[in-house]
Amino acid sequence: MGNWERMxxxxxxxxxxxxxxxxxxxxxxxxxxxxxxLVLCLVRxxxxxxxxxxxxLIEFFxxxxxxxxxxxxxxxxxxxxxxxxxxxxxxxxxxALQSSGYLAETFRAGIEAVPRGQREAGLSAGMSHAxxxxxxxxxxxxxxxxxxxxxxxxxxVKSSTLVSVITVQDLMxxxxxxxxxxxxxxxxxxxxxxxxxxxxxAVSALGKALADVLRRRYGxxxx
Amino acid sequence: xxxxxxxxxxxxxxxxxxxxxxxxxxxxFYVFACAAAAALAxxxxxxxxxxxxxxxxxxxxTLHVEIxxxxxxxxxxxxxHFVLPLLLGLAIGRRxxxxxxxxxVIALGLVYSGYFAETFRAGIQSIPLGQIEAGRAxxxxxxxxxxxxxxxxxxxxxxxxxxxxxxxxxxxxxIVSLIAVPDLMYQVSMVTQQEMRPLPLYTGAALTxxxxxxLASSLVRAAAERWRQKVYA
Amino acid sequence: MIxxxxxxVSSIPAISVVDVHKSxxxxxxxxxxxxxxxxxxxxxxxxxxxxxxxxxxxxxxxxETPSAGEIYIDGEPMHFRVAGDGQRKPRPIAxxxxxxxxxxxxxxxxxxxxHMTVLGNVVEAPRRVRGLKRRQAGELALECLRRVxxxxxxxxxxxxxxxxxxxxxxxxxxxxxQPKAMLFDEATSSLDPELTDEVLAVMRDLARDGTTxxxxxxxxxxxREVSDRVLFLHxxxxxxxxxxxxxxxxxxxxxxxxxxSKYLQ
Numbered sequence: 001m002g003n004w005e006r007m008x009x010x011x012x013x014x015x016x017x018x019x020x021x022x023x024x025x026x027x028x029x030x031x032x033x034x035x036x037x038l039v040l041c042l043v044r045x046x047x048x049x050x051x052x053x054x055x056x057l058i059e060f061f062x063x064x065x066x067x068x069x070x071x072x073x074x075x076x077x078x079x080x081x082x083x084x085x086x087x088x089x090x091x092x093x094x095x096a097l098q099s100s101g102y103l104a105e106t107f108r109a110g111i112e113a114v115p116r117g118q119r120e121a122g123l124s125a126g127m128s129h130a131x132x133x134x135x136x137x138x139x140x141x142x143x144x145x146x147x148x149x150x151x152x153x154x155x156x157v158k159s160s161t162l163v164s165v166i167t168v169q170d171l172m173x174x175x176x177x178x179x180x181x182x183x184x185x186x187x188x189x190x191x192x193x194x195x196x197x198x199x200x201x202a203v204s205a206l207g208k209a210l211a212d213v214l215r216r217r218y219g220x221x222x223x
Numbered sequence: 224x225x226x227x228x229x230x231x232x233x234x235x236x237x238x239x240x241x242x243x244x245x246x247x248x249x250x251x252f253y254v255f256a257c258a259a260a261a262a263l264a265x266x267x268x269x270x271x272x273x274x275x276x277x278x279x280x281x282x283x284x285t286l287h288v289e290i291x292x293x294x295x296x297x298x299x300x301x302x303x304h305f306v307l308p309l310l311l312g313l314a315i316g317r318r319x320x321x322x323x324x325x326x327x328v329i330a331l332g333l334v335y336s337g338y339f340a341e342t343f344r345a346g347i348q349s350i351p352l353g354q355i356e357a358g359r360a361x362x363x364x365x366x367x368x369x370x371x372x373x374x375x376x377x378x379x380x381x382x383x384x385x386x387x388x389x390x391x392x393x394x395x396x397x398i399v400s401l402i403a404v405p406d407l408m409y410q411v412s413m414v415t416q417q418e419m420r421p422l423p424l425y426t427g428a429a430l431t432x433x434x435x436x437x438l439a440s441s442l443v444r445a446a447a448e449r450w451r452q453k454v455y456a
Numbered sequence: 457m458i459x460x461x462x463x464x465v466s467s468i469p470a471i472s473v474v475d476v477h478k479s480x481x482x483x484x485x486x487x488x489x490x491x492x493x494x495x496x497x498x499x500x501x502x503x504x505x506x507x508x509x510x511x512x513x514x515x516x517x518x519x520e521t522p523s524a525g526e527i528y529i530d531g532e533p534m535h536f537r538v539a540g541d542g543q544r545k546p547r548p549i550a551x552x553x554x555x556x557x558x559x560x561x562x563x564x565x566x567x568x569x570x571h572m573t574v575l576g577n578v579v580e581a582p583r584r585v586r587g588l589k590r591r592q593a594g595e596l597a598l599e600c601l602r603r604v605x606x607x608x609x610x611x612x613x614x615x616x617x618x619x620x621x622x623x624x625x626x627x628x629x630x631x632x633x634q635p636k637a638m639l640f641d642e643a644t645s646s647l648d649p650e651l652t653d654e655v656l657a658v659m660r661d662l663a664r665d666g667t668t669x670x671x672x673x674x675x676x677x678x679x680r681e682v683s684d685r686v687l688f689l690h691x692x693x694x695x696x697x698x699x700x701x702x703x704x705x706x707x708x709x710x711x712x713x714x715x716x717s718k719y720l721q
Contacts, residue, residue: 362557
């Protein structure tokens with residue numbers, strides 16, 4: 001049991017490589033989810049004819065479990081669309097789809113929380129709808145939803161553990177590889193769990209601090 | 224591509240194996256029910272620790288919440304299934320192995336107890352102190368105040384949030400196939416190995432889960448809203 | 457049926473406060489307060505905000521714990537028990553709860569429980585704390601509601617009632633425990649002026665029936681007309697104490713005079 005050094009410390013390069021892959025896939029998914037969520041949200045709110053499509057997509061991405069989406073994107077999409085080509089891409093695409101569903105709703109709540117009077121003040125000053133949105137509404141929305149975005153990032157990190165199943169070489173994959181090599185799971189799996197817990201904890205502590213700053217500076221309650 | 228699309232949306236294979244597949248789905252519900260019960264009980268316990276007068280108890284509650292709330296579901300499932308039996312086995316001097324169903328329930332129950340604990344805690348702390356003092360002024364013991372005044376209102380206030388977490392828990396049960404619990408995804412992968420036709424099966428699984436979860440969460444949302452509005456809470 | 461009040465004045469005061477001090481950290485709010493409340497009498501406490509009146513009231517039923525001094529309910533010490541060998545032992549919270557049953561408190565913020573009906577609020581403590589059977593508790597509750605003239609609102613939820621009605625329900629709820637004394641903590645301060653009268657009327661009735669009451673209030677006219685004794689608190693001490701004619705008519709303390717002149721414009 002007391003093989004911490006042999007099991008964990010000596011394998012730290014493998015674990016670090018895995019951690020890097022995990023963070024890569026999470027950051028890319030996060031960026032894609034923000035874009036996707038924003039697009040879905042704006043289409044739902046402002047593009048009348050496409051509203052049902054947007055709503056259907058949002059509900060679909062939110063209601064389907066991430067594991068199912070992962071397998072679906074990885075095994076079915078290449079047959080249907082010829083893409084994605086690699087499991088890494090399938091990984092971040094699935095993670096992004098899932099989160100964009102939630103973020104679309106988050107953005108919508110944020111947009112609806114900006115008092116209508118502010119937009120009207122912009123319009124009275126001669127701004128176009130688009131300009132009013134870009135300069136008045138959007139900045140406030142981004143500030144308000146920032147803590148929720150950080151929270152969604154922790155969700156992505158936690159879900160990313162499943163990409164190991166489609167053989168993406170993330171932290172989970174590497175640690176399971178080590179377990180299969182050395183056949184002794186205790187130290188390595190506990191260490192892996194601890195790493196994930198610490199990373200998620202750190203990010204959510206950041207999110208809480210961010211929410212505090214926003215509340216104090218701008219008087220905005222986090223949504 | 225249209226050939227593949229037709230293939231993907233062809234329900235024939237899914238329909239052919241529906242008996243086994245639905246048996247698998249039943250397993251998802253079974254795991255969900257047990258894990259939900261565990262998560263609620265542990266979550267309430269942890270929340271009560273967090274609001275206790277004693278600082279060591281508060282720390283214990285916070286530790287529980289922070290560990291399990293921040294742990295990824297899959298990591299927890301793997302750890303409970305492969306590591307926990309070994310640790311317990313060392314403690315009692317025998318070789319232990321957990322049946323996959325038990326590991327799944329324990330792991331998901333622990334993780335979601337973290338979420339429920341936070342929900343309960345926020346609810347408990349949102350009850351105005353005055354109502355508690357009114358109870359004390361009548362000579363009510365703290366336990367009575369908790370069960371008759373605090374918790375009934377906490378349940379009403381936190382219902383929407385709790386429903387969201389139940390939905391997440393159900394979605395999380397899909398990963399138990401990875402430790403060989405025979406749920407829907409497990410059966411899908413078994414059938415795929417036999418039939419070598421993943422498209423309709425994976426698509427079918429996705430649509431099945433979507434239908435169930437979407438229906439369930441819409442229904443419960445509507446019902447919870449009506450129940451909440453019966454009483455000002 | 458129920459409210460047979462002791463008209464004879466027994467020699468043991470219903471409530472006895474002996475040299476009570478209370479500090480919140482470095483801030484001393486009560487600096488040594490002593491007084492008795494004879495059974496069946498009404499004692500009013502007046503004074504500026506921050507003088508310690510509410511804190512004193514809350515010490516009496518242990519919502520605040522005094523830093524020093526003692527409180528006796530019907531001769532029984534609240535915070536300690538005298539064991540067989542004459543030693544003083546601190547009382548566990550369960551016993552203090554038992555003593556609290558004999559004190560009814562009415563709060564400034566009413567503090568009704570919103571998830572129960574009016575009747576539910578009144579019935580709760582008699583059933584679950586005193587252990588009355590459902591029928592008994594129900595009859596008792598309806599009697600209390602009749603007394604505050606809210607019998608017709610028994611099945612309503614508190615949110616549907618006006619402030620004055622809610623406070624009267626709170627009074628009924630306190631009465632349902634059949635306490636030895638009623639404590640009123642600025643019971644009308646949260647109410648709109650139009651609604652104050654209905655609550656004061658109920659309080660007047662209770663006084664007339666011989667209920668032992670301690671009333672912390674800003675309603676000077678009420679205090680003057682209803683009390684047997686008035687205490688003026690300033691800065692954590694009783695500056696002036698006596699029958700209302702004395703305290704209101706010819707106060708000895710300068711501060712009391714200033715306070716009254718401001719209030720009785």
